[in-house]
Amino acid sequence: MELDNIKKLLDAYFEGMTSLEEEKILRDYFTQQTVADALVQYKPIFLGMEVAKQEHSHKALLLPDSKPKVNKAWRYSVAAILVVGLGVGSFYLSQSRYTQEEMEALAAFEQSKNAMMLLSENLNRGTEQLSYVKQFAITKDRIFE
Amino acid sequence: MDKTEFIAIVMPFRDKLYRLARRILVSKDEAEDAVQEVLLKLWNGKMNIENLKNPEAFAITMTKNYCLDRLKSKQASNLKIVHSNYHTSENVEKQIESNDSVALVFRIMDSLPEQQKIVLQLRDVEQFEFSEIAKMLDSNETAVRVALSRARKTVRDAMIKNYNYGIG
Incomplete structure (x- = not known):
């Protein structure tokens, strides 16, 4: 009676049609000591599955200390890049704006200075010439007197 | 989530991952490495294991994919491996039963x-x-x-x- 049932279950088992409960019945039957002679060739299959379940991992699980560490490092680096970027950017921007203005002012200053110098030089030269004119007038007056 | 919480979730099915990896990769050492790698991925991953409906099933899928990938790259890079694997597996099985x-x-x-x-x-x-x-x-x-x-x-x-x- 039991044997017939086991045979039926075995057939279903090999067709992949047994439920977990039915497979437990088969496992229990084949892992006990007394298995019918006609079915003894199937015993190693169920024994093997049991043995396979006894295997355990023996290596210790190695995990880095804390999970958020990676994320934090990422955030820090982004923050650092942002700060440096902002610093450099603003420095560069402000610097260039000032120098540009300064350069323009300096150039204008230089230009106007040059212009003034030129003017004053010419003015001086003019007065020098004027003294000749004055001398000429004096000499002319002396001659024609 | 801290380390102990993660380990508490993972420990109950860690051996299942190992046995699956062992079945696919055959070598014991490689199976251990595969489990370590998969759990590390889970730990470092963006998805939180706490939010998964079934972390066990997810980890098993990850392990299966990882091992199959390993197998593929191994076969591509080394043909001798099939032969050497056979020997190690035989030895290990002798120890088991x-x-x-x-x-x-x-x-x-x-x-x-x-x-x-x-x-x-x-x-x-x-x-x-x-x-x-x-x-x-x-x-x-x-x-x-x-x-x-x-x-x-x-x-x-x-x-x-x-x-x-x-x-x-």
Whole structure:
């Protein structure tokens, strides 16, 4: 009676049609000591599955200390890049704006200075010439007197 | 989530991951490495394991994919590996059990196509429901049943052959 049932279950088992409960019945039957002679060739299959379940991992699980560490490092680096970027950017921007203005002012200053110098030089030269004119007038007056 | 919480979630099914990796990769050391790698990925990953509906099934899928990838790159880079693997697996099995016919079951299991190997492992060793296995393997129940039936029959035929040879 039991044997017939086991045979039926075995057939279903090999067709992949047994439920977990039915497979437990088969496992229990084949892992006990007394298995019918006609079915003894199937015993190693169920024994093997049991043995396979006894295997355990023996290596210790190695995990880095804390999970958020990676994320934090990422955030820090982004923050650092942002700060440096902002610093450099603003420095560069402000610097260039000032120098540009300064350069323009300096150039204008230089230009106007040059212009003034030129003017004053010419003015001086003019007065020098004027003294000749004055001398000429004096000499002319002396001659024609 | 801290380390202890993560380990508390992962520990109950860690050996299942190891056994699956072992079945696919055969080598014990490689299976250990694979489990370590998968759990590290889970730990460092963006997705939080706490938010997963079924962390076990998710980890099993990850392990399966990781091991199959390992196998692919191994076969691509080294053809000799098949031969050397055979020796290590034989040695390891000798340590596990002295029963010759049980050792034969293991050898047959190792020789099955990957998909059948995985299905047999998940059903007959870990006893998952067909619906769970189908989800883990991104397949359907019918395909799982078919693969399982083929795997079981291959093992059965080898056992019958071995048994008859023993008698005769």
